[in-house]
Amino acid sequence: MARTGPSEFRRPAHPGDLTPYLERLLDGLALDREQTSAAFEAIMTGAAHHAEVGALLALLATRLPTPDELTGAATVMRRHVERVESSVPPERIVDTAGTGGALKTFNVSTAAALVAAAAGATVAKHGNRSRTGRGSAEVLKALGVNVDAGRPAQARCLETARVCFCFAVHHHPAARHAMPVRQALGFPTIFNLLGPLTNPAGAARQLVGVYDARFVRPMAEALATLGSVRAMVVHGGDGLDEISLGAPTLVAHVEDGVVREEQIEPEQLGFERAEAGSLVARDLGDAARLLRAIIEGHERGPARDMTLVNAAATLVVAGRSASFPEALTVAAHAIDFGDAAQTLEQLVEISAAG
Secondary structure, X not given: OOOOOOHHXXXXXXXXXXXXXXXXXXXXXOOOXXXXXXXXXXXXXXXXXXXXXXXXXHHHOOOOOOHHHHHHHHHHHHHHOOOOOOOOOHHHEEEOOOOOOOXXXXXXXHHHHHHHHXXXXXXXXXXXXXXXXXXXXXXXXXXXXXXXXXXXHHHHHHHHOOEEEEEHHHHOHHHHHOHHHHHHHOOOOOHHHHHHHOOOOOOOEEEEEOOOHHHHHHHHHHHHHOOOOEEEEEEEOOOOOOOOOOOOEEEEEEEOOEEEXXXXXXXXXXXXXXXXXXXXXXXXHHHHHHXXXXXXXXXXXXXXXXXXXXXXXXXXXXXXXXXXXXXXXXXXXXXXXXXXXXXXXXXXXXXXXX
16 A cells, blocks of 8 residues: 655645655555656656656665566657667667676677677667776777767668667667766666667667676566567676676577576587686777777687677577577678678768768
């Protein structure tokens, strides 16, 4: 039963009022999909008071979000997104965006996106800046990509180079209403999980890394409900939001609305174990140098292996390869025959015109 409190605390309902949802959460209950959608509509339109937004996000952060809460919030964010419209059907587009917040190595998902695109997948890489100063936006900019390219240029990149970068700050203007609250809270909120669920190009295929194993199942169930054609949600046992070569990786496969979990050992993929510490980029310059070395085929160590494994997973969920072994071979060829380097060059050139 919802709490009402003493009468002096009661106030008339008003547009954007989050009190009914706060009362439900205070009673230890979850929000259903419709309630979550209503709450996030108030947040994304700026109707909700910042104090109530902070309270809602904090209460949701005290426990694992339910698939319904993730689905309801993501549905609202998808409704407000500034979309990339291209000739490529969303059912063919894949994204490699993760949640961030994990142990930082190098830009694995960005490298994997470029290699997978060079190998035949169509990738709308959704990303943002990082608090480390070397997130996907920073490193791609350092490599010459115009990360601020407009949506028509992004569409051309997708259609011609088979890869584009969707800078989150340009595609989710409605999220600005929650940003001051998120920054003030100083801890991860449900918004950290929503980015990978709200690709601006409508990608229906995804490789999603999460920063905590607890989120693997609910994220996978949310993706299934949201209509993903195929997806993998992954978390490395060493704390990485990638398929790891340093520890077993928990993987939730999403296909035909069904979620299936498994654990993958690095040795199953044909690679020796590599400690996460050996994959850390020191700063932005080092991160950009390493990514270019991987793409151009000069890097032959564990950073290349990590890229290949995650690019292979991207090719599998994209439907370009039937198995991991096949996908690994295709990804390696994309690097070694110069296709990945050419893909990066095309992305730089086409994005510059936008």
